[in-house]
Amino acid sequence: MGQDRPATYRSVFAEAEFRPLFGSYVLATAGDMLAKLALTVLVYERTGSPLLSALTFAISYLPWVVGGPLLAALADRLPRKQVMVASDLARAALVALMAVPGMPLAALLVLLLLVSVCSPPYEAARSALTADVLTDDRYAVATSLVGVVQQLAQVVGFLVGGLLVTALSPSLGLLLNALAFALAGLWLVVGLRPRPAPDPGADGPVSLGADVAAGLRLVLTTPRLLAIVGLLWVGTLVTNAHEGIGPALSDQLVGSQALVGVLLAAHPVGSVVGSVVVGRFCPPRLRERLVVPLVVLSVGALALAGLAVRVLTGDAAVVAFVSLLAVAGFGTAWLIPLNVAFVRAVPPALRGRAFGVAVAGLSAVQGLGALLAGGAATGVAPTDVVLLVGLLGVPAVAVPLVGLLRTRPPATSPVAGPSGA
Structure with missing residues (x-):
C-alpha cells in the first residue's frame, strides 16, 4: 500500500485484536440502545408520563457530563482490557436485575444510572486500545467504521428495538440486552491479549483526582488539543441541535408526526455515507485538507435547509429540507480526520483521560444544543430555528477552525499514524 493510499476494510479486520474490539463494540452499542428504549417504554407503561420516560432516556448521558473525565481516567490507571471486560460484565449483571418483574421504578432508574456509569471507562479504554492496536491509516478507517455503526444504530436500531420491545416485552428486551453485554465481555476476554496498565511516567502513580486534573490541563492548555x-x-x-425539535419540525412541515422518523434519520443517513466515502476512499492527506470544506458543508447545509422552506412550498419544501439535512450529515465526516488529529496529539499514556474530557464536553453540548433549539422554537418557526442555527454556526465554527489550522504540525508521513506523533 502506498504512503498516501487509504487503508482498506480488509486490512483493518486483518488485525486480529481489532475484530473483538469492533465486534464487542457493536454488541455493546446495540445493548445500550436496547436498554434505553426498553426502559423508556417500561417507565411509560407504568406511569403514563412522557416527562418521566424522557427523563429515563436522558439519564444515560448524566455520568459523562458529571463524572466523565474522572471515570475515563481509570483507562489510564488500569489494564485497558480489564477495564472493558469489567464494564461489559457489570452492565450485563445490572441490566439483568432491571429485567426482574416488579422492580420498583426508583430502583430501575438507579440501576440505569449505574449502567451508564460504566460507559466512560469502557469508551475511554476502547478508544485508547484501538489506537494502540492500529498504528497507521487503518486507525482512520476504523474510526469511520465506528461512526457508521453509531449512525446506523440511530437509523435502524430504534426501529428494530421498538419491534422487539413492543412485540415481546420490555423485560425480555432487557434480558436480550444483558446477553449482548455478556457476549461482548466474553469476546474481549478471548480475543484481546493481556497488556499492562499504561506507564505512569517518571513521577510514578498519582491520585485519581490528579489524573483528572492532568487530563483537563493537557486538553485546555495545549493549543492544538484545545482547537480540536x-x-x-x-x-x-x-x-x-435540530434533533431536539424533530416533532416540532414534522408538525410544521406536514401537520403531524408522520415525518418525525424521516427527519431524525436523514442526518445519520448522510453521516453514514460521508463516513464511508471520506474514511475509506479518501487518501490520508486529502482527508486532512477536507476538514474545512466539510465543516462548512455540515453547517451551511442547515442554513440552506431552513432557507428552502422559506422559498419553496408543499412537497418540494419537504424534500429539499430532508435532503439538505442528509447533506449536512455527510459533512460531519470531518469528525474522522479530527479524531485522528486528536489521537496523534495526545501521549498514549494520557489518552483515556483526554478522551474523557472530550466526550464529557461532547455530551454536555448535545444536550445544550437540543435545549437551545427547543427554547428558540417556542418563539419562531422550527425550520427558522434550523436556518438561524446554520447562519450563526458558520462564524461559531470559524474560531476553532482557525486555531486548528494555526496549530497544524509540520507535514509528516501519513502512515506514521496516531502512535507516530
Whole structure:
C-alpha cells in the first residue's frame, strides 16, 4: 500500500485484536440502545408520563457530563482490557436485575444510572486500545467504521428495538440486552491479549483526582488539543441541535408526526455515507485538507435547509429540507480526520483521560444544543430555528477552525499514524 493510499476494510479486520474490539463494540452499542428504549417504554407503561420516560432516556448521558473525565481516567490507571471486560460484565449483571418483574421504578432508574456509569471507562479504554492496536491509516478507517455503526444504530436500531420491545416485552428486551453485554465481555476476554496498565511516567502513580486534573490541563492548555476539542464541541452543538425539535419540525412541515422518523434519520443517513466515502476512499492527506470544506458543508447545509422552506412550498419544501439535512450529515465526516488529529496529539499514556474530557464536553453540548433549539422554537418557526442555527454556526465554527489550522504540525508521513506523533 502506498504512503498516501487509504487503508482498506480488509486490512483493518486483518488485525486480529481489532475484530473483538469492533465486534464487542457493536454488541455493546446495540445493548445500550436496547436498554434505553426498553426502559423508556417500561417507565411509560407504568406511569403514563412522557416527562418521566424522557427523563429515563436522558439519564444515560448524566455520568459523562458529571463524572466523565474522572471515570475515563481509570483507562489510564488500569489494564485497558480489564477495564472493558469489567464494564461489559457489570452492565450485563445490572441490566439483568432491571429485567426482574416488579422492580420498583426508583430502583430501575438507579440501576440505569449505574449502567451508564460504566460507559466512560469502557469508551475511554476502547478508544485508547484501538489506537494502540492500529498504528497507521487503518486507525482512520476504523474510526469511520465506528461512526457508521453509531449512525446506523440511530437509523435502524430504534426501529428494530421498538419491534422487539413492543412485540415481546420490555423485560425480555432487557434480558436480550444483558446477553449482548455478556457476549461482548466474553469476546474481549478471548480475543484481546493481556497488556499492562499504561506507564505512569517518571513521577510514578498519582491520585485519581490528579489524573483528572492532568487530563483537563493537557486538553485546555495545549493549543492544538484545545482547537480540536473546541471544533468538536462547537461543531456538534450546531449540527445536532435540530434533533431536539424533530416533532416540532414534522408538525410544521406536514401537520403531524408522520415525518418525525424521516427527519431524525436523514442526518445519520448522510453521516453514514460521508463516513464511508471520506474514511475509506479518501487518501490520508486529502482527508486532512477536507476538514474545512466539510465543516462548512455540515453547517451551511442547515442554513440552506431552513432557507428552502422559506422559498419553496408543499412537497418540494419537504424534500429539499430532508435532503439538505442528509447533506449536512455527510459533512460531519470531518469528525474522522479530527479524531485522528486528536489521537496523534495526545501521549498514549494520557489518552483515556483526554478522551474523557472530550466526550464529557461532547455530551454536555448535545444536550445544550437540543435545549437551545427547543427554547428558540417556542418563539419562531422550527425550520427558522434550523436556518438561524446554520447562519450563526458558520462564524461559531470559524474560531476553532482557525486555531486548528494555526496549530497544524509540520507535514509528516501519513502512515506514521496516531502512535507516530
